[in-house]
Amino acid sequence: MRALPASRRSTASKSQKTWLHSLIQSSPARFALLVFTGLILVWTALLSLPIATRSGEMTPLADSLFTAVSAICVTGLSTVNMAAHWSLFGDLVILTGLQIGGIGVLTLASILGATVTRRLGLRTRLLAASDTNPARNSKGSSESQAVGLGEMGGLLAAVAISLLVIEAVLTLLLAPRLFASGYSFGESLWYGFYLAASAFTNTGFVPMPEGLLPYATDTYLLVVLALGVFLGSIGFPVIFALYRFVIGRGWHTHKRIGLHAKLTLTTTIAFVILGWLAIGALEADNPGTFGHQNFWQTLMQSGYMSVMTRSGGLGIIDPSEMNGSTMLVMDMLMFVGGGSASTAGGIKVTTIAVLFLAAYAEARGYQNVQVFERSIPNEVIRLAVSIVIWGATIVAVSTVTILHITKLPLDVVLFEVISAFGTCGLSTGLSEALPDSGKYVLSATMWAGRVGTVTLAAAIAATSRRRMFSLPEERPIVG
16 A cells, blocks of 8 residues: 655645644534543543553443543542542542633633743633633623633633642641541552542542541631632632732732632632531431531531532542432532633532522613623523523433433432532432443533533534524514
8 A cells, every 4th residue: 555645744744734723613512522522532441441440341331431531520420439449540540630621621721831831822822711701702791701811821721720739738637637546657648639539629539548537527618628618719810819819929010809700719619618507407307417416516417428429529528328319419519610711610609699690680670781890791590590501401300300210209300410410429319320321421411511501502503693684573472
């Protein structure tokens, strides 16, 4: 077989580069979906290798795919015993996957590109910008952004530094406690780093064979894990904004924390407190959960579980033992999730905040939605409505499908599906009992939840279309 001439090979290579550059510039969202899906396929192949298991046998495709999606999507749901099934190689593959998924595919690509070229070009800035806000390039997005295009270099540095520093500090805080509980020095360091990465990336995988149940009343360890999950769930733009405000070079320049950071922090803290009170009150008399505990233990564990619904997934209580009312509350909290451009999933706290503000403005008869001395554009409100509708649709379709496959109660299936969509990882045990068809459905739900409804919509409608005409208005009756 004759090889292609050098000129033809050069032409083909140039055309491929041109196509790739065109795809990146015209639709970063589609490029992200391709890279994201490609990573999942690669991780599935790696986890299917015999070397990835302790037994030396190949993992079935449904289980390796589910674990790959759960790792890359930083979900934490599993269909196998994570501590007993995977070898050291498998654990390293999973740990690498959750780190990549936690910081974002395009953000990682931008960091690597800037490291190699030692400069941050416009294309790299656009890639990073689309990862922090996929709707940036949509029509009407010319308003002030949470992170400006010129600040992408600082944001990327904040992502890399915060990931390294926060996980290192969490490891140093967790390892001594694990060592004191009986693990060897090497095991304590490894488990501490694994838990630190799992907490900050909001994944929820636990490497210890007995899980976190032995530490259910350990205030110190639970507070450290909750702190890691909280920091990961507020998002890198918020961490970047707080850094600039407190110790950054812009102490005098950036005297004001931006609207996005204020909304994220306010709404996150509000939902944590509301979830804390609701879970504690609803489970106070449940003998399967908090009924046998004193007030302070109930207060601590209910607060911890409320933080885990941000997308943390490092649970210490079996949700299947909870009351149906508590599971419904946790469903709502998991559906909301954490902050935008964070390691958390869900529809995001800023989305629900914008909708509440819009409803309040409509009830008061205001023409504009205003908060913290800023106005929110109508395009953002429309986008928030779209995110909720698409998210609810994904959850509804997945729930109906798995209900039909398993014939199990609605509250159990709905909890597992929302945990998958919100990339939370809290589980009733349904994932391990699902047939292969159910595992594929739940894998697709995790994928859609992590990719995000905004990115999906941006990828499908890569180009903005304008109608050259407008039809007469007529108001339907709503409400």
